[in-house]
Amino acid sequence: METAHRVKALCGQVFRYGISTGRAERDPTPDLRGALRPNKTKHYAAITEPEDVAELLRAIDGYGGEPVTIAALKLAPLVFTRPGELRHAKWADIDLENATWSFVASKTDQPLIVPLPTQAVDILRDLHGLTGRSEFVFPGARSNKRPMSNVAMKAALDRMGFKGQMTVHGFRAMARTILAERLGYPENYIEQQLAHTVRDPNGRAYNRTQYLEQRREMLQSWANYLDGLRQKINY
Known part of the structure; x- marks a missing residue:
């Protein structure tokens, strides 16, 4: 439908x-009009409780699947972009020296700069040795001229035992919930990072490069927080 x-x-x-x-x-x-049944609102399954997030992160660390899929699953919670944006990431858009990833957001068609925490840079540096000759950061298993399949990460999560509990899109809800409720970051920083259409009081859409330094600090704190959960540090 x-x-x-x-x-x-x-x-x-x-x-x-x-x-x-x-x-x-x-x-x-x-x-x-009226010939088609209305769409039902569908919410993506997401894990948002810190204890459950810790279990998920450790499961990803211990997953024995394809290295490219594992790298994508490790990067997804750190940057929480849309799944399609992550799958289609290109090496030409990533600046490891300045720790940024620049692309056009798929839903808003606006440029977005994603500041990369040190943990994300480490993942990408390791991955570059494997996929650096491809246009895509996460090339497909059958051809490096195409991005990875849109079911690869979901299938991995299902195999890890999170079917019905967590989706790739759910990393966005996970970050949004915990950043606001646990870490206390302002909504406009979070919404900017999610590449949602955020407007100021006069109705103007925010520039996608806004709050870059604030978002850099937020994403680094977020990555450190996830490391703490993974290592069973009490937050």
Whole structure:
């Protein structure tokens, strides 16, 4: 049903383009209003309790799967970008010397700079020896000319015993919840890092490079916090 709604929206875009360029007279998709059942809101499974997060992190550390998949799973909680953005990460966009990853956010189509904590830089430096000749940081298992499969990380989480408890998208909810409730970071820093559309009181969208230094400090503290959970330090 979700796919049907998406296809209907795409068809509407095509017809509206046709109208604007003289190729079509009308957009018939509004005639289908009510023909499709409404989409049900779907929440991605996410682990947000620190004790459970610690168990998840240790499971990832001990996972015996593909090295590229393991590296992606280790990086996902540190930067909590959208899964597709992580899978499509390119070495050309990553500056290990300055510890930044720059790309265009998929949902907002706006540039985003992700400051990389030292733990993320270490993961990427190690991975570069394995995938550095590919365009993609996380190339597919069958071809390094394509990014990894969109099911690779989910399948790994399922095999580790977290099916129904944790999704790759859930790393975003995990970070958002704990950063706000446990570490006390301002919502605008977190939302900026999540690449959500954040507006100031005058309705203007924030520049995606804003709060860069504040987010750098936040992500480093977050990475240190996760290390503490992994090592059973009481936070």
